[in-house]
Amino acid sequence: MARFDPQYTETLPATADLVIIGGGIIGVATAYFAARAGLNPVVLEKQAMPGTLTTPKATGAFRAQFDNPDEMALVLEGIDFYANFANRTGMDGYDLGIHQQGYLWLARSDKSVARQRELVAEQRSWGLADVELLDGDEARRRFSYLSGDVLGARYREGDGWLDVRRLMMGYVRASQAPIVLRTEVTGIQVMGGRVSGIMTSRGNIATERVVIAAGPFSAEVGRLAGIDLPITCVRRQRLILPEAAGVPRDAPMTIDEETGAHWRPWLAGAHLMWTTPTEPATSPQEDVPTNLAFAYGLLDPASDHAVAHVSPFWRDVWLSNTSHWLLVAGQYSYTPDHRPLLGASPIDGLYLNCGYSGHGIMGSAGGSRLTVDVITGAVASAQNPFRPDRQFADRALDVL
Numbered sequence: 412m413a414r415f416d417p418q419y420t421e422t423l424p425a426t427a428d429l430v431i432i433g434g435g436i437i438g439v440a441t442a443y444f445a446a447r448a449g450l451n452p453v454v455l456e457k458q459a460m461p462g463t464l465t466t467p468k469a470t471g472a473f474r475a476q477f478d479n480p481d482e483m484a485l486v487l488e489g490i491d492f493y494a495n496f497a498n499r500t501g502m503d504g505y506d507l508g509i510h511q512q513g514y515l516w517l518a519r520s521d522k523s524v525a526r527q528r529e530l531v532a533e534q535r536s537w538g539l540a541d542v543e544l545l546d547g548d549e550a551r552r553r554f555s556y557l558s559g560d561v562l563g564a565r566y567r568e569g570d571g572w573l574d575v576r577r578l579m580m581g582y583v584r585a586s587q588a589p590i591v592l593r594t595e596v597t598g599i600q601v602m603g604g605r606v607s608g609i610m611t612s613r614g615n616i617a618t619e620r621v622v623i624a625a626g627p628f629s630a631e632v633g634r635l636a637g638i639d640l641p642i643t644c645v646r647r648q649r650l651i652l653p654e655a656a657g658v659p660r661d662a663p664m665t666i667d668e669e670t671g672a673h674w675r676p677w678l679a680g681a682h683l684m685w686t687t688p689t690e691p692a693t694s695p696q697e698d699v700p701t702n703l704a705f706a707y708g709l710l711d712p713a714s715d716h717a718v719a720h721v722s723p724f725w726r727d728v729w730l731s732n733t734s735h736w737l738l739v740a741g742q743y744s745y746t747p748d749h750r751p752l753l754g755a756s757p758i759d760g761l762y763l764n765c766g767y768s769g770h771g772i773m774g775s776a777g778g779s780r781l782t783v784d785v786i787t788g789a790v791a792s793a794q795n796p797f798r799p800d801r802q803f804a805d806r807a808l809d810v811l
C-alpha cells in the first residue's frame with residue numbers, strides 16, 4: 412500500500428513482542444516508551460489514521476494544579492518531557508507548539524476563596540512551590556480583562572497547552588513502531604490465565620503481551636478477554652472561535668471556580684469548555700453528536716455559566732455576533748475515582764493504559780512510561796498508585 416509514512420501498514424505480523432490496541436495518543440505514547448525500553452511494539456488501529464477519535468477533540472492543555480500528589484507528579488513528569496521533547500526523542504528541532512501561559516482559577520465567592528487557600532497550601536506541601544495565591548485586586552492588576560466580581564485567584568505560570576497533533580505524531584515518529592491501520596481487534600486469546608494472541612479483522616497475531624489503549628472503547632476491548640473494566644463514557648464538548656475580538660493573546664487558561672467554565676486563547680480567538688454536570692453516561696461512540704445549547708451556555712451572558720461572568724469582554728463577543736464558531740465532541744473515559752487505570756490486569760500479559768477522563772494528553776507521557784515500567788518489571792505493583800486493582804476512593808467530579 413502506497414503511504415506517505417513508511418510506519419503505516421495494513422499487513423499484520425504473525426507474531427509480536429508487544430501488541431498495543433488503539434492508535435490514539437495513549438497507544439502511540441505507549442509505543443514510544445515501549446520502544447525506548449527495548450521492546451518491539453506494534454500498534455493496531457481500526458480507523459484509517461491514528462488519532463481520529465477522542466485525541467483530536469482535546470484542547471491540549473496541561474496543568475500541575477491537581478487535588479492529589481499522584482496526578483500532580485504524573486503530569487509534572489509529562490510537562491518536563493514535553494518541554495524537552497526534541498532532545499529526549501532525538502528529533503532535532505521538533506516543535507510541540509508549547510505555550511506556558513499558565514492556568515488561572517478564579518473565585519467569586521468567599522467559600523471558593525477559602526477552598527483555594529486550602530488547596531494551594533496542600534499543593535505547596537506536595538512540592539508545588541510555584542503556585543501563586545492572588546487577591547482580587549492583584550489578579551485584576553496582572554490580568555486586566557477580569558471582572559470586578561473576582562475575589563481571589565490561584566495561578567501557576569508553568570501550566571499551559573500544546574499542539575495535540577504535533578505531540579501525537581511526535582510519539583508516532585519517535586517510536587518507529589509499525590501502525591497497522593484499518594484493523595479492528597475482535598478477540599483476545601487467553602490460555603491458562605495468560606494472553607497468547609490477538610484476533611483482528613485481518614487475522615491473528617501470536618503474542619504474550621498486550622496493552623489496552625482503546626480510549627472510550629477500552630471496556631469493550633477488555634470484555635474480549637473476559638474482564639470487566641470500571642470505565643464509563645460521558646460526552647464532553649469544545650467550542651472553537653478561530654477569531655474573536657478582545658481575546659488577549661497572552662491570557663492563561665482562565666477558569667471560573669464557581670461553574671467550571673473555562674477558555675484559553677487560540678489563533679485570533681479561543682477554545683471554550685465546560686463540564687456539563689448532568690451529562691449522562693452512554694455507550695462508547697464513534698461519532699459523538701454536538702448540541703447548540705453547549706455553545707449558548709458559554710457565550711450567552713444570561714447563562715449561569717457564561718464565560719462573561721469572569722471575563723466581561725465575552726459579552727461584546729456575544730453582542731457583536733460576528734465570530735464564526737464550531738463545536739466538537741468526544742467522550743471522557745471515567746473510572747470511579749477519575750484517575751487512569753495503568754498497569755497489570757487480572758490476566759497475565761494483559762496490561763491497561765486507559766481511563767484518563769480529561770487528562771489523557773497531559774498524562775500521556777507519565778502514564779505510558781509507568782505502564783511500560785510495569786510491563787518490564789522496572790516498577791512493582793505496590794509502587795504504582797494507578798494500579799487497576801486499587802481501592803477506588805469517592806471523589807467529586809473534576810471541572811476540567
Ligand SMILES: Cc1cc2nc3c(=O)[nH]c(=O)nc-3n(C[C@H](O)[C@H](O)[C@H](O)COP(=O)(O)OP(=O)(O)OC[C@H]3O[C@@H](n4cnc5c(N)ncnc54)[C@H](O)[C@@H]3O)c2cc1C
Nearest residue numbers: 433435436437457465466471472596626741770771772773
Ligand atoms: C472536549 C475534550 C477536551 C479535552 N481536553 C483535554 C485537554 O485539554 N488535556 C488533556 O490532557 N486531555 C483532554 N481531553 C482528554 C483526552 O482527549 C483523552 O484523555 C485522550 O485523547 C485519550 O486518548 P486515547 O488514546 O486513550 O483515546 P482515543 O483518542 O479515543 O484513541 C483510542 C483509539 O482506539 C481505537 N480503537 C478502539 N477500539 C479498537 C479496536 N477494537 N481495535 C483497534 N482499535 C480500536 C480507536 O479507533 C481510537 O483511535 C479532552 C477530551 C475531550 C472530549
